[in-house]
Amino acid sequence: xxxxxxxxxxxxxxxxxxxxxxxxxxxxxxxxxxxxxxxxxxxxxxxxxxxxxxxxxxxxxxxxxxxxxxxxxxxxxxxxxxxxxxxxxxxxxx
Amino acid sequence: xxxxxxxxxxxxxxxxxxxxxxxxxxxxxxxxxxxxxxxxxxxxxxxxxxxxxxxxxxxxxxxxxxxxxxxxxxxxxxxxxxxxxxxxxxxxxxxxxxxxxxxxxxxxxxxxxxxxxxxxxxxxxxxxxxxxxxxxxxxxxxxxxxxxxxxxxxxxxxxxxxxxxxxxxxxxxxxxxxxxxxxxxxxxxxxxxxxxxxxxxxxxxxxxxxxxxxxxxxxxxxxxxxxxxxxxxxxxxxxxxxxxxxxxxxxxxxxxxxxxxxxxxxxxxxxxxxxxxxxxxxxxxxxxxxxxxxxxxxxxxxxxxxxxxxxxxxxxxxxxxxxxxxx
Numbered sequence: 001x002x003x004x005x006x007x008x009x010x011x012x013x014x015x016x017x018x019x020x021x022x023x024x025x026x027x028x029x030x031x032x033x034x035x036x037x038x039x040x041x042x043x044x045x046x047x048x049x050x051x052x053x054x055x056x057x058x059x060x061x062x063x064x065x066x067x068x069x070x071x072x073x074x075x076x077x078x079x080x081x082x083x084x085x086x087x088x089x090x091x092x093x094x
Numbered sequence: 095x096x097x098x099x100x101x102x103x104x105x106x107x108x109x110x111x112x113x114x115x116x117x118x119x120x121x122x123x124x125x126x127x128x129x130x131x132x133x134x135x136x137x138x139x140x141x142x143x144x145x146x147x148x149x150x151x152x153x154x155x156x157x158x159x160x161x162x163x164x165x166x167x168x169x170x171x172x173x174x175x176x177x178x179x180x181x182x183x184x185x186x187x188x189x190x191x192x193x194x195x196x197x198x199x200x201x202x203x204x205x206x207x208x209x210x211x212x213x214x215x216x217x218x219x220x221x222x223x224x225x226x227x228x229x230x231x232x233x234x235x236x237x238x239x240x241x242x243x244x245x246x247x248x249x250x251x252x253x254x255x256x257x258x259x260x261x262x263x264x265x266x267x268x269x270x271x272x273x274x275x276x277x278x279x280x281x282x283x284x285x286x287x288x289x290x291x292x293x294x295x296x297x298x299x300x301x302x303x304x305x306x307x308x309x310x311x312x313x314x315x316x317x318x319x320x321x322x323x324x325x326x327x328x329x330x331x332x333x334x335x336x337x338x339x340x341x342x343x344x345x346x347x348x349x350x351x352x353x354x355x356x357x358x359x360x361x362x363x364x365x366x367x368x369x370x371x372x373x374x375x376x377x378x379x380x381x382x383x384x385x386x387x388x389x390x391x392x393x394x395x396x397x398x399x400x401x402x403x404x405x406x407x408x409x410x411x412x413x414x415x416x417x418x419x420x421x
Binding site: 021023041046064068081087090092 | 117127128154184242
């Protein structure tokens with residue numbers, strides 16, 4: 001009787017381990033698919049940023065990244081008084 | 095380290111456009127700005143860990159630069175130099191489009207600048223009484239701006255990338271739990287996949303929104319994104335800006351206004367040739383998607399463009415123009 005109970009218990013344990021292992025195999029596959037999806041999303045954002053081309057209508061084009069120049073300009077503009085933006089905006093809207 | 099001295103506003107000096115420009119806008123004459131406006135690319139080098147470009151936030155500098163470009167154009171226009179004014183407005187429009195490639199706050203500044211730039215172009219075009227050559231140039235350049243209005247898509251796309259990066263970290267945390275002996279007795283990968291599932295759907299929707307060319311599609315995706323991002327629903331919480339619908343509407347308004355302004359140029363050319371505006375549109379809609387109604391005044395010295403909802407998008411009256419946003 002005891003041997004039978006031990007056997008049943010062992011079989012239940014084994015089944016539980018098998019279920020856990022199978023669930024994890026399925027989970028691992030899902031995570032792999034998720035990883036590819038996440039790679040794709042990050043890649044899409046980078047690709048969209050790389051493929052954007054500026055419209056330049058007024059000057060000879062310069063094959064450089066405008067964001068670098070703007071960031072330097074923003075550093076200079078950061079030294080303006082705190083009320084500069086509302087004042088300039090009001091002047092435009094007058 | 096260097097410091098800059100800015101001209102202090104005199105209390106006796108009225109705040110005219112000239113004085114405001116002199117006090118706050120000298121920076122737009124710097125080589126950084128002129129070089130930036132000539133560049134062929136604009137990649138803000140966004141960091142997926144932060145969802146912001148390096149050095150951000152740039153507010154209010156983003157707004158100052160755009161509005162200073164517009165102010166420079168207005169001063170040129172007031173001085174009678176319409177060609178230079180048009181150049182400044184086009185530069186402001188291109189800059190607004192550049193801002194739309196960055197994060198949310200940058201896109202907002204881009205929409206604000208872009209709206210005012212298109213409005214200024216409408217004002218400029220309707221004031222041209224004798225310069226057919228300038229109208230031809232503006233018409234050509236406006237056609238190039240068709241797809242260069244500030245957009246909400248890149249901000250969404252970067253949010254999707256930021257979220258994806260965060261989900262990677264969460265996924266890694268589930269994988270690393272398996273490295274211990276006790277961890278192998280529990281299906282952490284299955285639990286992780288289950289926990290990540292709603293957030294994966296959220297990231298996918300944000301990515302789709304980042305690619306959506308149609309603003310109606312963006313409107314539809316908004317509630318779905320907010321629902322997937324509710325705290326506790328998935329591994330991460332996410333919410334679109336609270337004024338999302340208003341933002342999409344603003345982006346739409348800029349496109350609609352640009353569509354109207356594109357039609358003001360041939361109408362102004364018609365006026366130069368015939369002495370008044372035509373009784374009906376003598377050409378097709380610039381953007382059929384907006385289907386603006388053309389309503390000339392009985393004396394044909396004024397007209398309005400009216401949207402499908404009945405809102406006046408542009409009101410041109412004998413050399414003066416008003417837009418919906420300015421009314």
